[in-house]
Amino acid sequence: MTTTTNEILRELWSRDDSPMYLFNENTLYENIVNMGKAFHRYYGNTYAAYSFKTNYLADICQIVNEAGLLAEVVSPYERMYAMELGFTPDRIVYNGVIPNAAEKLKLASCGGFVNVDNYDELRDIYFMAKEQGITIPVGIRVTFDAGNDLKSRFGIDIDGDDFSGAMAFFQHNTHLEFRGFQCHIGSARQPKYWKNKIDRMIELAKTYGAKYIDLGGGMFGPMAPELAEQFNGYAYGGYEEYAQIIAGAMKKAFPDEDVMLMIEPGTALVGNTMKMAATITNIKFVRGQIYLTANCASNHMGVIADMKKLVPEVVHMNDNTCTFTDVIIGGDTCLEYDYLVKGISGEFAIGDRLVFDNVGAYSISSSRQFIVPRPKVVSEVTGEVLREAEEFTDMFGRYLEKTSEHRMKNA
Ligand SMILES: Cc1ncc(COP(=O)(O)O)c(C=O)c1O
Structure with missing residues (x-):
């Protein structure tokens, strides 16, 4: 049985902190x-x-x-x-x-x-x-x-x-x-x-x-x-x-x-075949509330993240952890309501991986390209990349086609 803390993933996360779906x-x-x-x-x-x-x-x-x-x-x-x-x-x-x-x-x-x-x-x-x-x-x-x-x-x-x-x-x-x-x-x-x-x-x-x-x-x-x-x-x-x-x-x-x-x-x-592994990118206090930001958007996790409280497994990647209670974890879009989970407590540090389970349904297939592109998919078993992360052209290529500069270049 593979766990999210297996050696392959730890090795991958030590050099890659981008968000990723893990498929088992x-x-x-x-x-x-x-x-x-x-x-x-x-x-x-x-x-x-x-x-x-x-x-x-x-x-x-x-x-x-x-x-x-x-x-x-x-x-x-x-x-x-x-x-x-x-x-x-x-x-x-x-x-x-x-x-x-x-x-x-x-x-x-x-x-x-x-x-x-x-x-x-x-x-x-x-x-x-x-x-x-x-x-x-x-x-x-x-x-x-x-x-x-x-x-x-x-x-x-x-x-x-x-x-x-x-x-x-x-x-x-x-x-x-x-x-x-x-x-x-x-x-x-x-x-x-x-x-x-x-x-x-x-x-x-x-x-x-x-x-x-x-x-x-x-x-x-x-x-x-x-x-x-x-x-x-x-x-x-x-x-x-x-x-x-x-x-x-x-x-x-x-x-x-x-x-x-x-x-x-x-x-x-x-x-239950997919998880989302995102990285904590900042921790802040705002008017008495502790907010963590992670580098994925809630829409990438699918409707389940909106409807239910998915409590992530926290994988520590360094020794800087501090204990926090009742935190709100937000996603990396600028939507005020882009929350991954609210009201959880535990030890967290910038760089930790948050692993959300049960995001296999209507996540990648119904997620949006909004501010950030869709993350890559990695095998949880082998560490192999099964679908590359989307890039600049995936998000903006079609928009650019209509610009006059682009038309001139291709004339
Ligand atoms: C016609 C039809 N079949 C099957 C499904 C799959 O449903 P689920 O993913 O909930 O099992 C759907 C989902 O909307 C559907 O519309």
Whole structure:
């Protein structure tokens, strides 16, 4: 088991104090295996499609590919990226609200899983398939009340006219073939909401003869109890808890396993595979409050840093430490609210590394280039740089293209 204080990282930090994501490939392998075992114990016909947007790191996507998972994408560029990384069309699940009927039609005609978000999109794909004289299989993304007080705007409301219209569409034309249902409902990570989702989806699948049920993503992944309890006192029950609810219900409903169960995990697989190691660059007192500044921005750590209190491991790099209580650690942008964590106590010194765990989900992929570029990604296991830090041209190259000097230079 690698720890953040391993020799490789200490050696790296002795010469490089830039912020860096630490990716642990062993943790990802472990998660993939454990999730697979948990679900297959109840329902063999289960497939997982990794949600690319959760973390685009090529090493993650490649490990997932080698492990036999599918790719879940929501845009043409994500689809292209998945194919660049070796996913064949029949191992790609394409969701999303970006209207691109041609893209979805092409993937579906090559064996991919395409889930349609709305009636207009279904109609566009239909006319295109008709024009080309082909019949393609598509799934319908649906939305309903999962019990979590969220009216998800994604998918077709199963109680609305668009839904009955969409299902009637399949009966009245020969160019679209109904394949299955997909749903992904945000802010519904607690297992009790998954119970509501699977019950509703099984009901739909039986009524309309679906060949697959795709429940989307949105599970919790492995995390420390101190973090888990910040989610309304939740006690993380592992993949097993979800598998028992979801795959157990599938087995009961479809004992022959003739309906495929699909899940689209992102956070549950990669959340705990990444850490952020930032360096303390200054310590100051302002009107009675102690502020530490670290050289990364909170948006680089993803939504979890905004929502929850991530207490960093402090790795001392020198002997100058002092004890401080109730400190606020700020990031290196000039936004007043760019805080990495508030209200922690301990020993700190300029130059110490602060290692924040559980930043693998929606961090690097949804971070901003604002004042500072995105940090590099380093393997926590080998110390190898897996993605270089962004540079000046990554941030400003496009802006410079439009300056007259640049145009003259390139004339
Ligand atoms: C359609 C779809 N599938 C899967 C996911 C992955 O969710 P998570 O990272 O929470 O597991 C998302 C996230 O928004 C999504 O929109």
